Amino acid sequence: VLKRPLLICPPWINKFYILDLNPQKSFIRWAVEQGHTVFVISWINPDERHGTKSWEAYIREGLQYGLDTIEKATGEKDVNAVGYCVGGTLLAAALALMAQEGDHRIKSATFFTTQVDFTYAGDLKVFVDEEQVAAVEKAMNEKGYLDGTKMATAFNMLRSGDLIWPYVVNNYMRGKDPLPFDLLYWNADSTRMGAANHSFYLRNCYLENRLSQGMMELAGRVVSLKDVTIPVYNLAAKEDHIAPALSVFLGSKYFGGEVDYVMAGSGHIAGVVNPPAAQKYHYWTGGKPGGDFDQWIAEATNHPGSWWPHWQRWVEAKDNTRVPARKPGKHMKTLGDAPGTYVKVRV
Incomplete structure (x- = not known):
């Protein structure tokens, strides 16, 4: 196996x-x-x-705790990291903070449909202005969290033609039960949003765009993405309405090191979850991000199929050192079988 373990930081807006x-x-x-x-x-x-x-807290008790756990389980300090959507935004902010604090355990970062600049932040911006954020904060502060059903409804409203009305017609009007579909089950398996965490995200990212501007404050420090000098694989999805490909592209220029921008076909989920065996969609590679987005697309190379093997080659090019396969849980107490207990909590 690869010597460097892989730590995945998924979004907390949905389950991993x-x-x-x-x-x-x-x-x-x-x-x-x-x-x-x-x-x-x-x-x-x-x-x-x-x-x-x-x-x-999400950085200390989530990401850095994860790095500590990896070291206990494998003996390895050096890690490759992946962040998906808001999990990627957290990872980017954490890397900027950790660079200032001298924590260099993450040696490469991969971002799946992640925004660090929110100038062109997609359809969710229709729900984010001062009045709406203040209303959300008021509702959250009463209980300490935002109900998961409210987040799920907001996401579904953005694609009501796919996620609401077909089920109204078929289920309510025609009396048909929906067909079992794993992706829709996951989509309906919503999570609550902690008040302080969600408020920080809405204000610092969507309203004030502080991360890309080098103005976000974490742990008493003002963090800058320019301090993130490790290699970055920045994956966008062509039809993504939550983290638009343009937004991800423009965010690339704020990192301080080498950034490989790759654009997958399809949208926020199917563009990422695209196994090679399915032989679906395409992905595009090209020059360094930083110029004009339309020009980058015009000059990019189109590749059929999944971007996953391309990413694997990228990771191996950074460090392909191999060690004997590890036995998961050998040095750690196992709390239970996957997927664990947290994902079984229903809203």
């Missing part, structure tokens, strides 16, 4: 198993088959106990 949905679609299973020792953060579904947990 989108990357392990079934044996055929599982990015995690595929990564294990390529020789990665995979660790994934399963965020707790927050309740009133977690209302004051800040972004710093």
Whole structure:
């Protein structure tokens, strides 16, 4: 296996198993088959106990705790990291903070449909202005969290033609039961948002765009993405309405090191969860991001199929040192079988 373990930081807006949905679609299973020792953060579904947990807490008790756990389990300090959507935004901010603090355990970062600059932040911006954020904060502060059903409804409203009306017509009007579909099950498996965490995200990212501007404050420090000098693989999805490909592209210029920008076909989920065996979609590679987005697309090379093997080659090019396969849980107490208990908490 690869000497460097892989730490995945998924979004807490949904549950992590989108990357392990079934044996055929599982990015995690595929990564294990390529020789990665995979660790994934399963965020707790927050309740009133977690209302004051800040972004710093998510970094300390999530990402850095994950790095500590990896070292205990494998003996390795050097790690490759992946962040998906808001999990990627947290990872980027954490890397900027950790660079200032001298924590250099993450040696490469991969971002799946992640925004660090929110100038062109997609359809969710229709729900984010001062008045709406203040209303959300008022509702959250009463209980310490935002109900998961409210987040799920907001996302579904953005694609109501796909996610609401077909089910109204078929189920309510025609009396037909919906067909079982793993992706829709995951989509409906919503999570609550902790008050302090969600408020920080909405204000610092969507409203004030502080991360890319070098103005975000974490742990008493003002952090800058220019301090993130490790190699970055920045994956966008062509039809993404949550983290638009243009937004991800423009965000690339704020990092301080080498950034490889790759654009996958399809959208926010299917563009990421695209196993090579399915032989679906395309992906595009090209020059360094930093110029005009339309020009980058015009000059980019189109590749059929999944971007996963391209990413694997990128990771191996950074460090392909191999060690004997590890036995998961050998040095750690096992709390239970995957997927764990947190994902089984229903809203």
